Amino acid sequence: MNKYLLTGVVILVVAGAFVLFNNQGAKKTNTSSSTSVASSSPSASPSAMMEEKKVTVTKNGFESQTLKIKVGTKVTFVNNSGNAISVNSDPHPTHTLFPFLNIGVINDGASASVTFDKAGTFTYHNHLNPSMTGIVVAE
Amino acid sequence: MNFRDTRLQLSFFLILIFLSAIFNFNNIYFLKVLLLSVGSTVLFDLLFLKLRKVEFFPPTAALTTGLIISLITSPTLPFYEPVLAGGVAMFFKNFVKIENHHILNPAGIGVLSISILANHNVSWWTVSFQNSFFFYVFLLLPAVVSMLRLKRFKITLPFLFLYSLLSFIMNPKLSPLNYLTDPTILFFSIVMLPEPMTTPNNARRQIAFGFLIAVLSILFSLSLFRNFRTSDPLIFSLLIGNLIFYRLR
Numbered sequence: 001m002n003k004y005l006l007t008g009v010v011i012l013v014v015a016g017a018f019v020l021f022n023n024q025g026a027k028k029t030n031t032s033s034s035t036s037v038a039s040s041s042p043s044a045s046p047s048a049m050m051e052e053k054k055v056t057v058t059k060n061g062f063e064s065q066t067l068k069i070k071v072g073t074k075v076t077f078v079n080n081s082g083n084a085i086s087v088n089s090d091p092h093p094t095h096t097l098f099p100f101l102n103i104g105v106i107n108d109g110a111s112a113s114v115t116f117d118k119a120g121t122f123t124y125h126n127h128l129n130p131s132m133t134g135i136v137v138a139e
Numbered sequence: 140m141n142f143r144d145t146r147l148q149l150s151f152f153l154i155l156i157f158l159s160a161i162f163n164f165n166n167i168y169f170l171k172v173l174l175l176s177v178g179s180t181v182l183f184d185l186l187f188l189k190l191r192k193v194e195f196f197p198p199t200a201a202l203t204t205g206l207i208i209s210l211i212t213s214p215t216l217p218f219y220e221p222v223l224a225g226g227v228a229m230f231f232k233n234f235v236k237i238e239n240h241h242i243l244n245p246a247g248i249g250v251l252s253i254s255i256l257a258n259h260n261v262s263w264w265t266v267s268f269q270n271s272f273f274f275y276v277f278l279l280l281p282a283v284v285s286m287l288r289l290k291r292f293k294i295t296l297p298f299l300f301l302y303s304l305l306s307f308i309m310n311p312k313l314s315p316l317n318y319l320t321d322p323t324i325l326f327f328s329i330v331m332l333p334e335p336m337t338t339p340n341n342a343r344r345q346i347a348f349g350f351l352i353a354v355l356s357i358l359f360s361l362s363l364f365r366n367f368r369t370s371d372p373l374i375f376s377l378l379i380g381n382l383i384f385y386r387l388r
Contacts, residue, residue: 130259
């Protein structure tokens with residue numbers, strides 16, 4: 001039985017390595033700077049590409065909680081909450097719905113940006129306080 | 140101290156995961172949640188043992204529980220939350236038991252009850268960032284204890300298989316491998332799910348238990364239960380499973 005178990009563990013490690021390296025490859029092509037994550041799409045217009053919006057994070061949560069933007073807008077999360085936050089895609093805790101929204105840790109006073117290059121409704125949360133949730137509607 | 144004690148070995152691996160999180164988040168102040176959780180859990184356990192007039196023994200189980208609480212309770216919460224979670228966990232471990240066996244996973248009931256009272260979700264903060272192979276291997280280390288030494292893989296593997304399959308059916312945008320290797324799911328299935336005192340010992344029942352928790356976790360993740368926000372689907376399912384199987388160990 002231990003042989004089967006060992007095989008299972010080896011499969012899990014190899015599968016994990018495959019998924020992780022695959023994801024890292026995808027991130028590298030989509031990341032324009034250390035604090036900016038962009039998803040690629042040919043549908044964004046050049047004028048919309050120039051737009052920028054801000055979501056401020058306070059002790060009360062994300063403001064605006066629901067943000068309506070044009071496709072191609074860069075959204076910057078500014079952390080003024082007094083604590084570190086971690087912006088991640090829903091659902092919590094697996095963060096699988098919108099992988100490009102897995103921005104990660106933003107320390108107090110810092111900011112990070114993400115560009116929304118596709119239309120849709122994108123839901124996210126603060127992984128360190130998952131009750132803090134937000135929505136971006138890109139049209 | 141007996142370093143062949145599986146609880147101590149598991150605790151060692153959990154500390155490694157915690158330290159990897161501190162390194163990743165680059166915030167030394169997050170150590171406070173470790174001190175608060177472990178300190179309160181061990182102290183409450185000693186206090187309750189004294190109240191029960193049980194002879195003193197090293198609180199290694201409380202140490203493991205405290206470490207699990209620190210790994211899934213956000214360090215940005217008020218200090219009293221991890222302290223209370225430790226207290227509730229030890230209360231259930233010491234007083235809510237049948238035939239000298241506690242019924243509910245102590246870390247699970249501690250964290251879930253405080254998250255419901257404080258009206259927020261469980262964070263899983265240290266176990267969902269493992270985006271490098273190095274940290275991913277750290278996350279798998281507790282499997283040496285739970286799957287190899289305690290031989291609880293008949294709970295973990297059926298859970299992982301069915302959970303990945305059902306998740307893929309619900310959301311085929313990602314491959315089953317993505318679900319299978321999700322760090323949170325791995326931590327839950329390797330560390331919390333197979334807790335020896337609250338899960339079946341019989342092989343067939345272990346497999347059934349793993350399958351049941353997988354089905355319940357998916358069920359409680361559905362939008363049907365979205366208004367039930369304070370319950371973490373994984374921990375909530377685990378506690379329901381503990382209740383269902385407490386007579387079937």
